[in-house]
Amino acid sequence: MPRRMDTLFLDRFRRNGLAFMLQRLLVLVTVLLSAAAGAEISGAPQANISNGLIRATIYLPDPVNGYYRGTRFDWSGVIGHLEYNGHNYYGPWFTKRDPSVSDFIFSGRDIIAGPCSAAMGPVEEFLTDDKALGYDEAKPGGTFIKIGVGVLKKPDNRAYSSYRLYDIVDRGKWSVHPKSDSVEFIQTIADARSGYAYTYTKTIRLTPGKPEMTIEHTLKNTGKQPIQTSVYDHNFLVLDNQPIGPDFVITVPFTIRTDHPPSRDLAEVTGNQIHYVRQLRDRDTVAIPIEGFGGKASDYAITIENKRVGAGMKIAGDRPLEREALWSIRSVLAMEPFVAMSIQPDHEFAWKYTYTYYSLTPEGSAPVK
Numbered sequence: 001m002p003r004r005m006d007t008l009f010l011d012r013f014r015r016n017g018l019a020f021m022l023q024r025l026l027v028l029v030t031v032l033l034s035a036a037a038g039a040e041i042s043g044a045p046q047a048n049i050s051n052g053l054i055r056a057t058i059y060l061p062d063p064v065n066g067y068y069r070g071t072r073f074d075w076s077g078v079i080g081h082l083e084y085n086g087h088n089y090y091g092p093w094f095t096k097r098d099p100s101v102s103d104f105i106f107s108g109r110d111i112i113a114g115p116c117s118a119a120m121g122p123v124e125e126f127l128t129d130d131k132a133l134g135y136d137e138a139k140p141g142g143t144f145i146k147i148g149v150g151v152l153k154k155p156d157n158r159a160y161s162s163y164r165l166y167d168i169v170d171r172g173k174w175s176v177h178p179k180s181d182s183v184e185f186i187q188t189i190a191d192a193r194s195g196y197a198y199t200y201t202k203t204i205r206l207t208p209g210k211p212e213m214t215i216e217h218t219l220k221n222t223g224k225q226p227i228q229t230s231v232y233d234h235n236f237l238v239l240d241n242q243p244i245g246p247d248f249v250i251t252v253p254f255t256i257r258t259d260h261p262p263s264r265d266l267a268e269v270t271g272n273q274i275h276y277v278r279q280l281r282d283r284d285t286v287a288i289p290i291e292g293f294g295g296k297a298s299d300y301a302i303t304i305e306n307k308r309v310g311a312g313m314k315i316a317g318d319r320p321l322e323r324e325a326l327w328s329i330r331s332v333l334a335m336e337p338f339v340a341m342s343i344q345p346d347h348e349f350a351w352k353y354t355y356t357y358y359s360l361t362p363e364g365s366a367p368v369k
Helices: 002-042
Strands: 046-050 054-059 078-084 104-107 110-113 124-127 143-146 150-153 168-170 173-178 182-191 196-206 212-221 227-233 248-251 267-270 273-276 286-290 301-306 311-317 323-329 332-343 348-360
Touching: 046 173, 046 182, 046 196, 054 196, 054 212, 078 348, 143 182, 150 182, 212 227, 212 332, 248 332, 301 332, 311 332, 332 348
Parallel strands: none
Antiparallel strands: 046 054, 054 078, 104 110, 124 227, 143 150, 150 168, 173 182, 182 196, 196 212, 212 348, 227 332, 248 273, 248 301, 267 273, 286 323, 301 311, 311 348, 323 332
C-alpha cells in the first residue's frame, strides 16, 4: 500500500510538476518585472512638490534616465502621482512598456504602451495639421520640430506619425527650477536648417491654501519662421485606479454634438454630459470628437466625477477651444482639449490651465474642497 501511494505521488508529480514549476516561475517573473518597473520609475529624475493639501510627483526631462523619452509628448511636466484627500489622480494607465509597440496594444490582461505613448497625467502634445512643425517641408535626412521634445530627423517620406520614435538631433537646452510647491521648465531650441527657434517656458504650480494646480505656458518665437501649431493636453486620468464605467460622469458647459457617437452599449451623450452605460473591459474603447463649443474661453471647462470613490476634478483653460475629444479604455479616461496658436517671429503666446480637485458630498452633487 505505501508503495502504491508512492507510485501515485510520483505519477502525479510527473504529470503536474512541470506545470507547477512553470506557474511558480511565471509568478516570479511577474514579481521581478513589477519590481523592475518600479525601479525604473523610482530611478527617474523627479521633483516632489506640495502645498499642504496636494502632493505631486513630477518627472523631469533627462535624455539618459528620464521616465519619458519619447518623441510625441512634451518632456516637461509628466506627473506620475497626484494625491488629494486620500485620492490619487495620475499614474500609469498601462501595465508594461515595450519599444517595439506603436501607440499601445491589448495583450490579455496587459495593456502594453510604446515609448511614445507611455506617459502619465496631463501631458501635452504639439501638432500642426496633425503633424509635427515643419515635417512636410523637410526632406528625408532633414529636420523638423517637436515642441517640448526638440529637433527631430525626418528619416523618409512616410507620413508623420505621433507613435513613431524619431531620432532626436538636438534636444536644445533645458533648465529646470524646482521649488517646494512648483517646478519651472525652460527649453530653448534653435534649428538653423529649418529656420525654427523658440523658448518654451512651462510652470506647474500648486496654489497656496487650495486643492488646485495650475500649468502656465509661454511660447516665444525666436526664429525666422512663423509658428503655426496647436497643443492639446491628453489628461490621462486614472482616479484611484477605478475601472472606466457608469461611476464616471463627464460634464462640459455646452450641449455636446458629435459626428461619431459612442457605441450605444458602451456610452451615451446626453445634453452636456457623457455617461458610460457599462464598465469598459477587454478591448472596449470609447473615443469621440466633441463639438458644440463656441469661441469663448469659458467653454474650455471640463468636470469629471466618480460617485463610487466620491471624488472629482475640474479642468479650465484661459483660451478658446480649437477642438476637443474623449478617449477612454478600461484603465483610463482622457479628455483632450486643443488650443490653436499662431506666433510670428519675435512674438509670444501664453496660455494657462487650472485643475481643481475635490471630494463629493454624500449626495454626490456638490464639491467639498
